[in-house]
Amino acid sequence: MQAGSKLNIEGLSKTYKGSGGGENVTALRDVAIEIGAGEFVSIVGPSGCGKSTLFNIIAGLVRPSSGSVLLDGRQPDELLGSVGYMPQRDCLMPWRTVLDNTTLGLELSGVKKKEAQARARAEFERFGLAGVEEHWPAKLSGGMKQRAALLRTFLAGRDVMLLDEPFGALDALTRANMQQWLLDVWQENRKTILFVTHDVEEAIFLSDRVYVMSGRPGRVSLCVDVKLERPRKPEISMSPEFLVLKQKLLRPLEEAAAGGGAFIDDRPTLEEQI
């Protein structure tokens, strides 16, 4: 284990008992992932590769069958609550204003309402939400909802943030803008981020390292360091280095698709988004 490793996942396996005498299902087998402090790491994989199970284990929502999750080199007493978690859907509460949604984490850790709101307000500009503090979430566009959800995760103040396909439901243009914006925000604070996505290009563009997972049972089939210079601009996706990485990462995914385990794109279709 290298020094400065923030999150270290070793030999992680998860088997779900088959219901009603059915066969046991192995969702994860011997998964190992390491993230240094301040690193941006992505996991790419087809649906059903166990990404959600992995996230739920790291967030402390599900207990692994075996293996360990180490934070700062040691096993935390209680994993639940030690890691910031942003689910796939924005999960904003429609009965709270945007401001009161973003302070949720602070509120639950006992920060006084006034102070929590002041701390949240200070970030609204940077998160592209200036002016909508007192609005209901229903009035926001898809991109703004995701930014509000990110701000809520960010303000909860955990060192490690798990982001589960945060841009999966956005259209291509908004998605590209959000990726650039996320990099800018991350650049300023250097939180440790573990990011799940379907999109290989998104993973390369954002990350220091990309893990490819293949399904049934879920395991890491490839790990690639992304040594592209930062700060990155969208044009980088045209560079030869980028394309080489893309090809490298796509191969195991295509093999998985060809070899029985079909590669299914379960991102919502455009119709579903509208």
Added chain:
Amino acid sequence: MFARGTKARRVAAAVLPPVLFALFVLAVWQLYVVIGDVKESTLPKPTDIVASMWDNRTMLIENAWVTIKEIALGFAAAILLGVGLAVLIRSSRKVERAIYPWLVVSQMVPIPAIAPLLVIWTGFDMRPKVLVIMLVSFFPIAVNTIDGLRAVEPELMNLLKTLKANAWQRFRKAQLPAALPFMFSGLKVAAALSVIGAVFAEWVGASDGLGYLVLVLNNQTATTDMFAVIVTLALIGISLFLLVTLLERLLLPWYYESRESEGEGLHRDPDDPA
């Protein structure tokens, strides 16, 4: 668009059609009775009903007061029972399995038929009336609140867990507010039922109240006066319904404002073409 008076216009557009329609129906009724020379004991003229209401105003108000008190207590008891059962049923799978079927079965029991029993058990005072009203109107509150408590997104509950919210905080901050719009739907149905319940209860055993008055006047074939009582009962029902709606508007501003703005997209990302 008209900048001024748009609100007045909206109110007029909402109120005028039903009022005009009611006036039309009343006019046809009046004409039918006058031209067809219908006996007063069969169908009185609307104008006679209004006159009777004015002449008997003291008696109507005194008896209405009795019935309103019964409805207020019965409705409050129905809310307590309905919401209490809903929370109990949603608190655990086992409790849900044990109670829910019986909740449905309880609605197969014709309450008016057991009303005389309730009188035998509890006496001729307020108690059997409050009980009947409660039994007639708690069901829609319970069922809708149960659905509402189920309506909260599971991802939101998980998110709250990762923010260290305990069971009570998850209930108060997520499940309860998510359930409120559903609960109010149930309250509106219950409001109408509670007036019916009050009339039933008074028919079984009472010495005052509007339901009792209907029974007495019917025996005397004082049809016009009976109609005056029925109109008073209807006014009470309408008032209760409007009161519930007003409360809903005050307590759930987000619910209405979010629905109104749906699809309008007041705040869009400049980069969000959707």
